[in-house]
Amino acid sequence: MHVVITGANRGIGQALLSRYHSRGDQVTGTSRAGGDYAKLDVTDVAAQKAFAEQMTDQPVDLLVCNAGVYLDKGHDLDAGYPAQMWADTFAANVTGVFLTVQSLLPNLRLAESAKIAIISSQMASHTRAPGGSYIYRASKAAVLNVGRNLSTELQPEGIAVGIYHPGWVSTDMGGAIAPTTVDQSADGLVARFDELDMSSTGCFRTFDGADHPY
Numbered sequence: 001m002h003v004v005i006t007g008a009n010r011g012i013g014q015a016l017l018s019r020y021h022s023r024g025d026q027v028t029g030t031s032r033a034g035g036d037y038a039k040l041d042v043t044d045v046a047a048q049k050a051f052a053e054q055m056t057d058q059p060v061d062l063l064v065c066n067a068g069v070y071l072d073k074g075h076d077l078d079a080g081y082p083a084q085m086w087a088d089t090f091a092a093n094v095t096g097v098f099l100t101v102q103s104l105l106p107n108l109r110l111a112e113s114a115k116i117a118i119i120s121s122q123m124a125s126h127t128r129a130p131g132g133s134y135i136y137r138a139s140k141a142a143v144l145n146v147g148r149n150l151s152t153e154l155q156p157e158g159i160a161v162g163i164y165h166p167g168w169v170s171t172d173m174g175g176a177i178a179p180t181t182v183d184q185s186a187d188g189l190v191a192r193f194d195e196l197d198m199s200s201t202g203c204f205r206t207f208d209g210a211d212h213p214y
Contacts, residue, residue, distance in 0.1 A: 007067030042096030151202035
């Protein structure tokens with residue numbers, strides 16, 4: 001199986017990459033900086049084109065759209081959330097996911113039963129609206145919507161799409177007090193991706209297997 005993981009240079013993405021490597025899958029991990037990973041800034045159209053050209057004729061069985069940012073943590077409603085931060089967050093968390101799927105559609109279509117896994121968050125759900133983190137919440141809600149629509153449009157082609165909450169994970173993004181470890185999240189997500197098929201396409205699930213309300 002060939003797995004492509006965006007944002008694989010740290011945190012959950014890196015843990016996922018390690019697990020797929022360990023079980024013998026072919027893995028292409030990306031990062032903005034390149035280095036030991038394939039170079040891809042998901043927000044950059046030219047970078048997307050260059051990456052797609054490198055992937056020409058390679059089937060992709062699983063695309064994990066993991067790259068993302070959380071720039072507005074701790075911002076104050078009265079004076080925070082500048083306009084550029086909205087643009088930068090949506091470019092990475094929403095547009096970047098769509099561009100990556102669009103760029104790799106030819107590769108997904110080469111696989112026998114391709115899957116797309118989109119990392120969103122429970123903060124996308126309208127059932128969790130305590131205020132704060134307006135930009136991040138809105139971006140994750142938007143990418144949840146993107147994933148749901150992709151699942152409908154790609155269903156006739158047999159490409160399954162799942163959207164996932166990885167847990168509140170103890171990473172640079174999640175913070176030290178987060179209750180879920182990177183290993184717990186990655187183990188759960190791998191299991192969720194394995195079980196994704198056409199019968200569950202469009203699902204919004206937590207890393208530990210629960211269906212999350214939209």
